[in-house]
Amino acid sequence: MRIIPFIVASMIAGCGNQPMELGQQVDQNLKSGAQADGKGRAFVAANAAIATQMALYHVLAAITQASQADLGAAKPLATLGAVDPDSLGTYQVDVGASSGTVKTLRKGQASVDLAFTFSRVEGDHGFTYDVPTVTGTCEGYDVAIAPIVMRFERLLGANGQELVNADGTHSWNVELSAGGQLSYHGDTAARLDMAGFDLAWPLPAAGTQVGTLTLSVPGADATFTGVAFVGADVVTTKAVVKLSAGAPDYALKMNGGGLVEITPI
DSSP states (O other): OOOOOOOSSOOOSSSOOOOOOTTOOOOHHHHHHTTTSHHHHHHHHHHHHHHHHHHHHHHHHHHHHHTHHHHTTOOTTGGGOOSOTTSEEEEEEETTTTEEEEEEEETTEEEEEEEEEEEEEEETTEEEEEEEEEEEEETTEEEEOOOEEEEEEEOBOTTSOBOBOTTSOBOEEEEEEEEEEEEETTEEEEEEEEEEEEEEESOOOTTOEEEEEEEEEGGGTEEEEEEEEOOSSSOEEEEEEEOSTTSOOEEEEEETTSOEEEEEO
16 A cells, blocks of 8 residues: 655644645655554545645646636635745636646645646626536645535525625625546545535624535545635635544544644543
8 A cells, every 4th residue: 555645744643733835755664654543544635635626626727717607706615725925836727728727836846737638608697607527636635536526605694685795796605516536656545425515705703614525545545534614814624534343533634735733532
């Protein structure tokens, strides 16, 4: 069994958050012991979940950027904060060809290189993007996260009228659902059993639940079940990692910026 790549630099057990740089390799001893040690296996699940979140957020950011003519000054992605504040990224969406790419560099090294296809369907109060394929790499993983459905809807008032804010912007909801998997050198690293995000503009209050994320991680014999909330800077996901029978469960707190806490339950 190959050890999958680590995109957070270390793990913490009950000693508070500290910044971790995505893309670094952890110590070889941790990698070699990840399968046997319960905490290491929980760390593998967190690592896969962060990579999955990042891939989804990047594709959503690309689609949102391509939809600015419809969205105007509204910022329905603001709930997420910066997708990857330490990287330089380019999003290119060719509406005519119904395809797009995401490429990011961190310290001169490629960290994300994704390609996707889509179709757009107009609705009475918004539009929907169906994304049947997302392929490429995200933080060392081979990504096949699809299908993805992104539904952009203007919010309606009690009488069915579209809500318009004082600054002239509309209120929006953006719903995302997805499935798929990550792999590494041909081995399945994580299966995305369910991802769902429901973002809004204007921003909901801090602590508002905005998503769910469930992955099975066969290499670590683990299941990651997380719930995402609005945070101060980026969305925060609180999760439980269940390991094989007889092993303790672990609680995780993580965000897309690479901060993670892992504590045994």
